[in-house]
Amino acid sequence: MTRITQRKLPEGMNLWRTEELHAAGFNDRKIAALVRSGVLVRLRRGCYIRGSTWEAQKPWIRSRQLIAAHAHGTLTTAAGGFVYSHTSAARLHGLFLWDVDDRVHINTVTTPSRTSHGVDVIPHTRALSPSEVETVQGMPCTSLERTVVDCCLMLNFKQCLIVVDHALRMGANALVLQDMCHSLGGRNGVINLRRALENADQKSESPGETLTRELILRLGIAMPELQVEVTTKKGKHRLDFAWRAKRLALEFDGKVKYFDYAPTGEVIYRERQREKALMELGWRFIRITWQDLFREHEFKVRLLRALQE
Template structure:
């Protein structure tokens, strides 16, 4: 049985960190009281593997090899899935039985809203998930509920994503019918080379996602210095002829408005 690979910790805001801690507590509590073979799966497995997540419920998911009985199905905070889970898709993280990273990616993409599924998939790829194995598992799920959605989501997954916000933003761009951006691009300017989150280099349009944690200090350095550096970076990109659109968390709740800002910038550069 292959051991799980725990991803490097992601910088989270207070709400996300508290949700992750509470989910892990619930998983541990469920694990010690179950007397049937089980593997934590879906969003619970994503948390155990250390994947990025976004706006998940508190329901604990697990997969078992036989159907749950009536009594087992009554717990609304515990969702039991049953299937013939291949040994290939079983592992453990810190002694807790869990589905493998690749199986977890497919399961999440099948049941979550697309943006949520893409957040998990992007971070799993960054954590070393095998794309070929993900594709194999997805093929084996042909005809099952949520597979069509999963194919669309996983077709967009990209190891270059650097944060949950970027993943959500890429889904918005896709869902709103905009041209596909390039995730992560080094842009040369007279002040140096700067990395942009999403780019349409043929039109010199970039989108930057600004999570509040970027200016929270700690590993990110002095917040005031960070603001000054970001301003200098923005100036350098604009002097090099780039349109830079900045997006924050609240903008992700207005998909149409955010897409409209990007569309107008692209249109301004596409016109003769």
């Protein structure tokens, strides 16, 4: 593999087209052998990534690399005329997505043919204004607001709420989103977009927190405040959700909270010290994980019992 040299690729990617591997001295049989051994991973027809790079990446990075593989295989050989849109644009912008497949969405200037794109590509033909197109990670992409609206027209309500929460947190213009929503009239999917805009909260810091809030809303339980700051003898601490009058806190314990930013033991120790300081002030805690969000009856009973104490 030392004979393969990197070309100018989309930021953060490490990809080769088949002809680039040929030029580096690898025929089809050698490429196939490298794929079987795991040295290379075939991302799509005619595009490969180094296996060690692929294996080391988190799922959301892999999803962006699949878009980069499409870009590397098409933008450099085709006449152009398309931009990445919908959930592909959301991934390029870095928006949270939940339970969404990895198909590549593009917006084209001409009517798409069923045979002109791969089975992993979904073409669209919505007319875009210049303000609705920008370059993200070196690739043409719909603007943040256009991306949010397009996603919400094809996703379910929970997925929409996650996208809108995060987009607002990233600085999406809420007035622009509202105007775009009003312009859609009776378009399919607009109801989910409208509901998401009505119930969005930019204070949500993760898909888990958004889904927790959606569940509380759907169960008809009094909505808590988000990201509540409480001062203790150990300093200021922020709670994911809190009912101040009840001094009840609800914390969503996703793995990212413990594993991505510091050694696990250290993070958990600090978390328990923080909780101890809050409990001395009379605060009680309910901790939930992803699994609890799908045990709705148990969640409701547990939360109502705590609120009634």
